[in-house]
Amino acid sequence: MWGILRRSAVDGGGFSASSLRRTRFALVSARSYAAGSKEMTVRDALNSAIDEEMSADPKVFVMGEEVGQYQGAYKITKGLLEKYGPERVYDTPITEAGFTGIGVGAAYAGLKPVVEFMTFNFSMQAIDHIINSAAKSNYMSAGQINVPIVFRGPNGAAAGVGAQHSQCYAAWYASVPGLKVLAPYSAEDARGLLKAAIRDPDPVVFLENELLYGESFPISEEALDSSFCLPIGKAKIEREGKDVTITTFSKMVGFVLKAAEKLAEEGISAEVINLRSIRPLDRATINASVRKTSRLVTVEEGFPQHGVCAEICASVVEESFSYLDAPVERIAGADVPMPYAANLERLALPQVEDIVRAAKRACYRSK
């Protein structure tokens, strides 16, 4: 099954009776009818992933601001201090450059740090270490020194937090060779990808989303197993379709799925791809999908210029040009620092209507 998710109302979502009738998946995925499948919030998924990895490997440790006694600024590291003690869960002073560098140095020497940034905006104070000491080290030392570190934290816009706390860093980090950049959406994504990231011998930037932390998703027994792991570099097709391919990642996956519902009502069958991994980008899956549907819409939350969408469009144009029936469509956040006012913030981020409109444009259907 597609594992289609019904979430508690965040964007006023719920589904109309008409969509219930039309969509096949409603019965399977409507929460109240989900027989036997458990649910888990993204927060719990991340917490359990870190917990299991720390339990399995004593070299894994957590460091960051408020990760210990405060139980995590967003409660992701809840309970870890009590379980593993202050030698493995470090509350650091407010010194991003310093503690990120310490994490990188510890990784050089063989440990596996999980460094938390309270938000990825603060990672800009430490970006020198992420890129120059971590990403480039394996190359500069010709393979002698690898850096098995994970940098994780919330990325992208939250609600009303203003310009300096709302930037999406996917494009910045994904442009650097030597880094792996992951962006989970559901609880299963969060668990599987974080476990894979912690086990990975290279530096991984793990971009979560604050608004998704409280979201519940159904989760399979397989995903709850402590050996569960998802591949890095493979995208997931959340919903199959044949008319237009819509690619996205992180919080926007939810929006796109809603948009796909709306499009289905109008007879457009959209294929939704959850990228999961921004670097390496799963160009194979994207291109195979575009060759099937002939139309592409890419969606992201970050700034439009030089964004992830730009890279996907370029990749599709380079590799599948003759299969395209329409120009590629790109939906990104507005080209402005994030405003504070709630209505302006709504305008600055892609909404379901924007995605629907773009998909229709790609299918040459006017309003």
Added chain:
Amino acid sequence: MATSFSATLPLHGSQENRLLLPPIRLAPPPPSFLGSTRSLTVPSSRRLYHAHAARRSPVVGVQEVVKEKKVTNSLLITKEEGLVLYEDMILGRSFEDMCAQMYYRGKMFGFVHLYNGQEAVSTGFIKLLTQSDSVVSTYRDHVHALSKGVSARAVMSELFGKVTGCCRGQGGSMHMFSKEHNMLGGFAFIGEGIPVATGAAFTSKYKREVLKQDCDDVTVAFFGDGTCNNGQFYECLNMAALYKLPIIFVVENNLWAIGMSHLRSTSDPEIWKKGPAFGMPGVHVDGMDVLKVREVAKEAVTRARRGEGPTLVECETYRFRGHSLADPDELRDAAEKAKYAARDPITALKKYLVENKLASEGELKTIEKKIDELVEEAVEFADASPQPGRSQLLENVFADPKGFGIGPDGRYRCEDPKFTEGTAQV
């Protein structure tokens, strides 16, 4: 230089260490700073390097050591140690001089930063370390790598950009890495190496306390006076003292950051003072005297190995050449350069060895000749080595052999049941 010290002052919160290295008070505050010629004339009372300065070392701890030794032997080093130190410094000097030659012949390119004049600091500290101790440095790292044990051939080839270099030509002058010798770089950004060194020291402590391994490795971080105004330096002083990490922060204060004088850029130029502000001893030592540096280093390394935490050591030193080979070096006063040239650490050690009958001129000449041949051979080796192959361009981006989570068998690693075998019963 003349140093006198007032009564031992307790450092903030660290009175438990009797052999504490007290902050050195320069009394009265001099009109010019250290050997800098930027201010007025040098007071005539200031003593330059003296062959017997060893006995009048400013550091209290060392004086105690020397007093004990006076009973048997009043010298600070044995003959073997002296020859090792001499050879290491000669290697550093000859190597750097050869680098300059090769650069001007076009064999070396890009940024090359030479260490001439500062050899006493590198030799004084690194020759006390074991192979498993780590060293982290800046872009002026050729001599640190050599002292730590990386062969001259490997360093020279790396500078020529050949595949036989220590990083197969992928790092270059500013990025000397060696896992075998625990030389953890070589960083181009100043201040970048300090947190990395702190992390390596953190690992040493973690191994001892969490992994219960027998580990007393220390880390030595080398950086310059300009770095001491950078935020990362203070962040790491704080955390190293907070977590009591086995690290020694060594400031190679050569008074100049390219063309920016230390005095023009720093509100309080006495860097050793910044240690006690964070709860660790701050020591100032004459970095042109390898024996003094070695004594301070011994104390600092012992402290770190015992688990007593970090030390900040400021070494007054000087670089005889410009910041890099592209630096015209116009801003430094000729008088200042001459003053420090007279305090050349190699000449000083030679004088010490000969005057104290530890070695004859002939023996020292033999060492110099041997090193000359070694460096020449390194150049020939580097010349003869091939450049990296084209396929090397895309290698080593990731530790994953094929990158992207794909294992050697071509399948995704996480699909391989063996990959997750290590997961314990949770």
